[in-house]
Amino acid sequence: MRGLIALAAGGLFGLGLLTSGMTDTAKVQGWLDVFGAWDPTLAFVLGGAILPMTIAWRVAARRREALLGGPIPAPSDAKITPQLAVGSGLFGVGWGLSGLCPGPAMASLSFGGWQGLVFFVAMCAAMMAQPRVTAALARGT
Amino acid sequence: MIGTAAAVFLLMNGRIMGASGLLGGVVDGSRKGAARSEALWFLAGLIGAPLLWHLFRGAPPTQLTSNVAVLIAAGLCVGFGTRLANGCTSGHGVCGISRLSVRGITATVFYLVAGAVTVLVFRQMLGVI
Structure with missing residues (x-):
């Protein structure tokens, strides 16, 4: 049952990304092109996604467990770490260069051509390497 | 649809819908057992759902660059950055902002500004993308 819900949520997420234009890399780059031909419409996508989640967090706050069991994830401590800032900055650079963030990169795998596949493989490789690279850098300093 | 998917995943399964965390945890092996499956x-x-859409309704628009160096650099930045920051647009943006998480809001400001500056430099100034 948990798997089935996860499958449905993933499918809904994928179709949402697709129909809202988040997999259209030119549109995403247009939304980031604040100093050029700015296309602000994707702000409504983010806003529209935040709304149901705001309600969901309200509902979740009154429960101790999820409906299928398991704890509701606690808020992480509010610490702003250098990793958060540097990581998000790096992510923004990659997002701007390509127009793809992780969700849409997966949602568009079936129609993104070889270009989408190259991006996806590079992204996965970096995800695998990140813990080791960070540990090595920490040892070096 | 994106917000509803995130809400269902949270209320039913008790999981945060973060694309980079879900994928990253699978590829680096840090997610185990039930969380992994x-x-x-x-x-x-x-x-799969976009694949079905593609089969029955045709390919949705996407204009990814064919510049291999840009594709690889972008993929590496996105993969490394989202794992270092512990989240991306869905985790920090949708799930974080909606619970007024300071980390989520900070991350979103950083990646939006970095993305806008990147497009400014590489499109407006260098004309690469």
Whole structure:
């Protein structure tokens, strides 16, 4: 049952990304092109996604467990770490260069051509390497 | 639809719908047991549903660059950055901002500003993308 819900949520997420234009890399780059031909419409996508989640967090706050069991994830401590800032900055650079963030990169795998596949493989490789690279850098300093 | 998917995943399964966390936890092996299989089911839906759309309704628009160096550099930045920051647009942006998480809001400001500056430099100034 948990798997089935996860499958449905993933499918809904994928179709949402697709129909809202988040997999259209030119549109995403247009939304980031604040100093050029700015296309602000994707702000409504983010806003529209935040709304149901705001309600969901309200509902979740009154429960101790999820409906299928398991704890509701606690808020992480509010610490702003250098990793958060540097990581998000790096992510923004990659997002701007390509127009793809992780969700849409997966949602568009079936129609993104070889270009989408190259991006996806590079992204996965970096995800695998990140813990080791960070540990090595920490040892070096 | 994106927000509803995140709400269902949270209220039913008690999981945060973060694309980079779900994928990253699977590829680096840090997600184990039930969490791993749930993530795999989620990813199957995320990849599979658009595949079905593609088969029955035609390919949706996407204009990814054919510059291999840009593709690889962008993929590396996105993969490394989202794992270092522990989240991306869905985790920090949708799930974080909606619970007024300071980390989520900070991350979103950083990646939006970095993205806008990147497009400014590489499109307006250098004309690469």
